[in-house]
Amino acid sequence: MKIINGSVFLEEGKFEAGTVACSDGKITEINLQENPATDSDEEIIDATDCYVIPGLCDIHLHGCMSYDACDGTREALKEMAKYEAACGVTSILPTTMTYPEETLTTIANAVRDYRKYDNDTPGHATIHGINMEGPFISPEKKGAQNPKYIQHCDINMFRRINLASGGAVRLCDIAPEIDGAMEFIDEASKETRISIAHTTADYNTCKQAFDRGARHLTHLFNAMPPFTHRAPGPIGAAAENENVTPEIICDGIHVYPAAVNLMYKVFGPERLIMISDSMRATGLPDGEYELGGQPVTVKGRLATLHDGTIAGSATNLYDCMITAVKEMHIPLEDAILCASRNPAKAIGVYNTVGSITLGKQADFVIINKSDLRIKAVIVRGQYGKG
Numbered sequence: 001m002k003i004i005n006g007s008v009f010l011e012e013g014k015f016e017a018g019t020v021a022c023s024d025g026k027i028t029e030i031n032l033q034e035n036p037a038t039d040s041d042e043e044i045i046d047a048t049d050c051y052v053i054p055g056l057c058d059i060h061l062h063g064c065m066s067y068d069a070c071d072g073t074r075e076a077l078k079e080m081a082k083y084e085a086a087c088g089v090t091s092i093l094p095t096t097m098t099y100p101e102e103t104l105t106t107i108a109n110a111v112r113d114y115r116k117y118d119n120d121t122p123g124h125a126t127i128h129g130i131n132m133e134g135p136f137i138s139p140e141k142k143g144a145q146n147p148k149y150i151q152h153c154d155i156n157m158f159r160r161i162n163l164a165s166g167g168a169v170r171l172c173d174i175a176p177e178i179d180g181a182m183e184f185i186d187e188a189s190k191e192t193r194i195s196i197a198h199t200t201a202d203y204n205t206c207k208q209a210f211d212r213g214a215r216h217l218t219h220l221f222n223a224m225p226p227f228t229h230r231a232p233g234p235i236g237a238a239a240e241n242e243n244v245t246p247e248i249i250c251d252g253i254h255v256y257p258a259a260v261n262l263m264y265k266v267f268g269p270e271r272l273i274m275i276s277d278s279m280r281a282t283g284l285p286d287g288e289y290e291l292g293g294q295p296v297t298v299k300g301r302l303a304t305l306h307d308g309t310i311a312g313s314a315t316n317l318y319d320c321m322i323t324a325v326k327e328m329h330i331p332l333e334d335a336i337l338c339a340s341r342n343p344a345k346a347i348g349v350y351n352t353v354g355s356i357t358l359g360k361q362a363d364f365v366i367i368n369k370s371d372l373r374i375k376a377v378i379v380r381g382q383y384g385k386g
Helices: 074-086 101-117 155-164 181-188 203-211 233-239 257-267 317-327 332-339 341-346
Strands: 002-009 015-023 026-031 044-046 050-054 056-061 089-094 130-133 169-174 193-196 245-249 273-275 287-291 294-299 302-305 310-313 364-368 374-379 382-385
Touching (some): 002 364, 050 332, 056 332, 074 101, 089 130, 155 169, 233 257, 245 341, 273 341, 317 332, 332 341
Antiparallel strands (some): 015 026, 302 310
16 A cells, blocks of 8 residues: 655654555555655555644543443444544553452453454554553542542552453553552552552652652643642642653643643643543433443533533544644644654554554554545555545
8 A cells, every 4th residue: 555645744743745655554665755656556545635644542541432441342442443443543542440350350351352352453443451540549539430449559459450451551540649559659660651640649749659650640630639839739740750741631621722732832742642531422422421330411522420520521532633733722743743652652652653654553544634634544554534
């Protein structure tokens, strides 16, 4: 397959007119010369007036199309991967909710089996592992998490779940102020990336957590103390530690557009990570749904528990990225980096996905320059219309 006449988004973060080719699911050619040679039997995709960007990588999503990672089935994961790929999101990290160990183990088993038997399904996003959001969080900042199953940090429980997943827990989200959290970070950070999440922790506690090995911050502003000039909290601690990558939801609901733009300026396109935090209503009409065993009402892009608490988003990562460009005034090139390269680096898969680079997985999104709508998606070198 060869994609010609497009503006190709290169690894260094800029567009160049050129051609990209792939074979056996890998990128085999990046040619910036005019009128490259083509074989008569080669599949050609004309990307005139289009951008060619890497497939996006969503490292925090719960569900879509009525399915959820916590359903704990390969069928649910397969339907999620199908929808995401159609939306230009070719790498995903299904995210759990706060549940007991038995349920989390079932989810881990399903992800392990999917990665073993289904991860090459044509037209489906690649599942790189699990984002384990809970149960080691603060009850005071539970958000849409079920308080019934919140517990103290338990390294042995984590290791059992990680083993059940085949060693695929790529992110583990914790509140660093709860009992045993610092000792948990000491041990678990050797096996996964630790993210501060659903927390009441102050600046000093978060700074200590980052010094001991935490390297990530879950959905900036949401379920954490705010940043103020006398209490900088988790955001202030993350901002001054260049090893920490913060997530942000750019759906226009979770964070005010000006605040998103401010965080872009604070953390820069090198560190900021865009996520969707999507739940099972994503891709479906308004109505009543469920998240983490709790009822959720969806109206437009807003999903809430019945008490009004925001409960994930009803938007995919591609739409979040475009919202960041159009409503939050983030340059397209930087938004692409925040939705592809940065998340892939954070979970340790940038050697295979996250950029248009020779030898990497052939995941591309072809989008119209005029309106930024998806024209086509290529997943592992296989073509599908947007």
